[in-house]
Amino acid sequence: MSTSTAETNGLFDVRVLRQDGPRQPSYWQSFRVSHEPDMNVISVLQRVAARATTKDGKPAAPVAWDCNCLEEVCGACTMVINGRVRQACSALVDRLLDDRPGEIELRPMTKFPIVRDLMVDRARMFRALSRVKAWVEVDGYNAMGPGPRVSRANQEAAYPLSQCMSCGCCLEACPQFTKIEVTPLAGESEEELVQRQESAYDRGFMGPHAISQAMLFNAHPTGSMTAADRLNALTDEGGIQICGNAQNCVSVCPKEIPLTTSIAQAGRATTLHTIQKWLGS
Amino acid sequence: MSSESRVMVVGGGLAGLAATMKLAELGVHVDLMSLTPVKRSHSVCAQGGINSVNDQTRQLGDSEWKHFDDTVYGGDFLQHQPPVKEMSDWAPKIIELMDRLGVTFNRTPEGFLDRRRFGGTLYKRTAFAGATTGQQLLYALDEQVRRWESTGLVRKFEFWDFLGPVLDDNGECWGCVAQDLRTMEIRSFPSDAMVVATGGCGLIYGRSTMSMACSGSAASRCFQAGVDYGNGEFIQVHPTAIPGADKLRLMSESARGEGGRVWVPRKPHDARDPLRIPEDERYFFLEERYPTYGNLVPRDIATREIFNVCVHEGLSVEADRQCVYLDLTHISRGELDRKLGGILEIYEKFQGVDPRDVPMKIFPAVHYSMGGLWADYERTADGGLVPGSPRNQRTNVPGIYAIGECDYQYHGANRLGANSLLSCIFSGLFVAPCLVNLLKQSDRGSAAEKPSSLFDEVRATHQNRHDALLRQTTGDENPYLIHQQLGDIMTKAATVVRHNDKLAEAYATVCDLQERAGRCAISDTGSWTNQNVVFTKALVDMFPIARSILKGARQRDECRGAHFKPDFTMPGVDAEDPVEKLRQAEAWCDRFEAKNDKWLKSSVVSLDDDGEPSIRYEDVDTSLIRPRPRLYGLVGAEIIDEVWKTRAGAASERAPGSGDQSSSVSPASTS
Numbered sequence A: 001m002s003t004s005t006a007e008t009n010g011l012f013d014v015r016v017l018r019q020d021g022p023r024q025p026s027y028w029q030s031f032r033v034s035h036e037p038d039m040n041v042i043s044v045l046q047r048v049a050a051r052a053t054t055k056d057g058k059p060a061a062p063v064a065w066d067c068n069c070l071e072e073v074c075g076a077c078t079m080v081i082n083g084r085v086r087q088a089c090s091a092l093v094d095r096l097l098d099d100r101p102g103e104i105e106l107r108p109m110t111k112f113p114i115v116r117d118l119m120v121d122r123a124r125m126f127r128a129l130s131r132v133k134a135w136v137e138v139d140g141y142n143a144m145g146p147g148p149r150v151s152r153a154n155q156e157a158a159y160p161l162s163q164c165m166s167c168g169c170c171l172e173a174c175p176q177f178t179k180i181e182v183t184p185l186a187g188e189s190e191e192e193l194v195q196r197q198e199s200a201y202d203r204g205f206m207g208p209h210a211i212s213q214a215m216l217f218n219a220h221p222t223g224s225m226t227a228a229d230r231l232n233a234l235t236d237e238g239g240i241q242i243c244g245n246a247q248n249c250v251s252v253c254p255k256e257i258p259l260t261t262s263i264a265q266a267g268r269a270t271t272l273h274t275i276q277k278w279l280g281s
Numbered sequence B: 001m002s003s004e005s006r007v008m009v010v011g012g013g014l015a016g017l018a019a020t021m022k023l024a025e026l027g028v029h030v031d032l033m034s035l036t037p038v039k040r041s042h043s044v045c046a047q048g049g050i051n052s053v054n055d056q057t058r059q060l061g062d063s064e065w066k067h068f069d070d071t072v073y074g075g076d077f078l079q080h081q082p083p084v085k086e087m088s089d090w091a092p093k094i095i096e097l098m099d100r101l102g103v104t105f106n107r108t109p110e111g112f113l114d115r116r117r118f119g120g121t122l123y124k125r126t127a128f129a130g131a132t133t134g135q136q137l138l139y140a141l142d143e144q145v146r147r148w149e150s151t152g153l154v155r156k157f158e159f160w161d162f163l164g165p166v167l168d169d170n171g172e173c174w175g176c177v178a179q180d181l182r183t184m185e186i187r188s189f190p191s192d193a194m195v196v197a198t199g200g201c202g203l204i205y206g207r208s209t210m211s212m213a214c215s216g217s218a219a220s221r222c223f224q225a226g227v228d229y230g231n232g233e234f235i236q237v238h239p240t241a242i243p244g245a246d247k248l249r250l251m252s253e254s255a256r257g258e259g260g261r262v263w264v265p266r267k268p269h270d271a272r273d274p275l276r277i278p279e280d281e282r283y284f285f286l287e288e289r290y291p292t293y294g295n296l297v298p299r300d301i302a303t304r305e306i307f308n309v310c311v312h313e314g315l316s317v318e319a320d321r322q323c324v325y326l327d328l329t330h331i332s333r334g335e336l337d338r339k340l341g342g343i344l345e346i347y348e349k350f351q352g353v354d355p356r357d358v359p360m361k362i363f364p365a366v367h368y369s370m371g372g373l374w375a376d377y378e379r380t381a382d383g384g385l386v387p388g389s390p391r392n393q394r395t396n397v398p399g400i401y402a403i404g405e406c407d408y409q410y411h412g413a414n415r416l417g418a419n420s421l422l423s424c425i426f427s428g429l430f431v432a433p434c435l436v437n438l439l440k441q442s443d444r445g446s447a448a449e450k451p452s453s454l455f456d457e458v459r460a461t462h463q464n465r466h467d468a469l470l471r472q473t474t475g476d477e478n479p480y481l482i483h484q485q486l487g488d489i490m491t492k493a494a495t496v497v498r499h500n501d502k503l504a505e506a507y508a509t510v511c512d513l514q515e516r517a518g519r520c521a522i523s524d525t526g527s528w529t530n531q532n533v534v535f536t537k538a539l540v541d542m543f544p545i546a547r548s549i550l551k552g553a554r555q556r557d558e559c560r561g562a563h564f565k566p567d568f569t570m571p572g573v574d575a576e577d578p579v580e581k582l583r584q585a586e587a588w589c590d591r592f593e594a595k596n597d598k599w600l601k602s603s604v605v606s607l608d609d610d611g612e613p614s615i616r617y618e619d620v621d622t623s624l625i626r627p628r629p630r631l632y633g634l635v636g637a638e639i640i641d642e643v644w645k646t647r648a649g650a651a652s653e654r655a656p657g658s659g660d661q662s663s664s665v666s667p668a669s670t671s
Helices: A004-009 A039-050 A093-099 A121-132 A151-162 A169-173 A189-204 A207-217 A223-235 A249-254 A259-277 B014-025 B056-060 B064-074 B082-102 B133-151 B217-225 B286-291 B299-311 B331-351 B422-441 B451-468 B479-493 B499-516 B531-540 B542-555 B578-599 B637-656
Strands: A011-019 A027-035 A078-080 A082-089 A103-107 A114-116 B004-009 B031-036 B154-158 B160-167 B173-180 B186-190 B194-197 B235-242 B261-265 B324-327 B359-369 B399-404 B601-607 B613-619
Touching: A004 B031, A011 A039, A027 A039, A039 A093, A039 A103, A039 B235, A039 B479, A039 B531, A078 A169, A078 B299, A082 A169, A082 A189, A082 A249, A093 A103, A121 B056, A121 B133, A151 A207, A169 A207, A169 A249, A169 B499, A207 A223, A207 A249, A207 A259, A223 A259, A249 A259, B004 B014, B004 B173, B004 B359, B014 B031, B014 B133, B014 B422, B031 B160, B056 B637, B064 B082, B082 B422, B133 B154, B133 B422, B160 B217, B160 B451, B173 B194, B173 B451, B194 B217, B194 B422, B217 B399, B217 B601, B235 B299, B235 B331, B261 B286, B261 B299, B286 B299, B299 B324, B299 B359, B331 B531, B399 B422, B451 B531, B479 B531, B479 B542, B499 B531, B499 B542, B542 B613, B578 B637
Parallel strands: A011 A103, B004 B031, B004 B194, B031 B154, B194 B399
Antiparallel strands: A011 A027, A078 A082, A078 A103, B160 B173, B173 B186, B235 B359, B261 B324, B324 B359, B601 B613
């Protein structure tokens, strides 16, 4: 860590792939930042915003990015940092500079429509959670006594899956998940656009995160009562059959969720479900 | 209530989501607005757990009443008691509901909910899901709201910035105006009532344990529109956080709940590997000074002790940086992973050290706003709340309700750990039938009947403010640097230890900064996803609350909970001679009573026309549990306690039926 260029000259560069708005051309811009102890990519972007000047001293609008918790539990600040998709908050500057002295490269994720600069639109992820009905169908919210007893083993299997923060890393890494960007048509209302977008999303691959959430709720004692609905969703267009088993998802998940285990389980469950449907039982 | 009745919920953390799902269940259309996708709200950062009396603690003598008592005692009696009693009564049912919704709570070997101990209580009341309980609870509510969204009853407006309420000539609220953070479009949202659930205001302190959305701007915009702000000076500084350049990351109280020990080397800045420092050369200052509660004293006390040991006693672990050890290394890795995995990973990721092997280095950080928008309630004869009363959680502005961290109601002068998740979900669920009854009032009218000019005018005001800012490219001030300065001033003057001269000085500087913030140069004049201008607006709106915090703190000449002024402490009893000892204890109790007569009051702030916070003081309903001294660790606590109990006994004889701390009155069972 002590050998990094940053500590010798106290400065390093940040190269950002920028885009002013949806479907606009992208361009690179570099900024120069002074090194401070304990920096992460968020604090770098904060310094860039405060200075609003490029490396060459030209005025530049602050880079737009998405963040909230800064401790890797909200899932907001996903971007591609030195070629790897990850959370910006937990990307520590000293380590990045060790790997690539003198410069950090930031790009937005490529699988989602760009809003601006490093900010992307991940509505499709939340839409996928609706597709697989990722919730427990309780009767209502009145006091009905305690929930079902759950063994420690089941809780310990469910807990890792329930940590999914919809960050999008798994989708960025997945070769089968391709970008869907719906372009507004002339004279189209906002509602019509959203509707067209949702139906496009619903035909696209739902992705490993949604498959894993389906398995989480199918394993819950109450959730399992509507397991068939989730299995139907998994076998619909854009469902589990699209998965090519590249296993990239599990290797980039910041929460180390066993996504491929979920996918394998979902594969078995949907096969059985389909056979049972054929047999009419 | 018409089938078209609509409620705007601003904020999609635990409180906002709980209100939304309950309103939807009751058949009300809800518009849910948030700066971020609701799943990314700050509630995800809550780690340790959620409190309620439970079957285990009940066997040991615990009850809803004792949970209520711990909460008001821990809060130094500054909260109205009926809402707190109602919350404690609901707590077990809320945890059962969250369990039914699929929250992955930790389990006992038999499959029951596991519980741990938290600060300010001697019972294991806290249910938890690893060390990411807030995240797990939030996700369960997020899922239910998504379920309602798929039926069309809930519409989400994510990436929208609330700019202000729409008030008619009678001062009643009929919706709000907000801005799309992507397109920058400014729009009005008519609604028949509005619930503000936008959390705390930690960003006023620069770096805190709070998320970047917690600027307090939405609460401030309501405050500036006429909603009163209560107890702003009560800001919780969490004892244990990980210092960082961009944020002070929380290290949950659950680390101590699971046996973590706080210590410093007895030799200042001892450079040895902490594991090689023998036990008798370690100063376990919390355990030594507070033998009953040990490392689990209430937060305000733990924070002051850690601050004190570093700043005044010079025993910080490092010479050039303030910190103490929080040590888990005596606990097995398996148990740590099962119960605290999430927070240990945070430490490991951000510090590059495994806290299972090496004691963590931590220091206090701004964490929670006990104060917030003033909210009303309607009490029953037995001291609870009237279910469904439209007065519950209502601010002084008709049609605006406040819930969750952004209301001032539940935590008094100091919040107990694992009570915030409870107060958020409770106030969210509880407010829903109250709103339904409001909407049913036939003489009230509806947003749909209001003239469109009402909404257009407010929208135009916000549009003009935005457009004027965009033209402000030549100012001489930088919003990010002003924010940094504001944070530094607030952190120095209004956190752990407060002095009147410093507070007065800080107030003047903050007023000056506020004026400078009006001259910020906007470096991005774009009309698309302009974060620069949005941040500048949030910054400008931090000042009314910052000034209220400082002024409230300046005026409150006492120590209460998180508000600590060394010039107004009440030293304990140090006499040896029994007669003198008794006399001192009597004098102490006299002083305590006089102090309560003067200061057992909530500050309630409104803004004058020139932006000056104007403070009045509101009596606190302490009719259920008589306020008593918090004697944690005080010299001579036993004799003071004895004298106090004698007085309390005499007082309750004079006024039969009024409760005291040893009251055996049991809470009415709730429906």
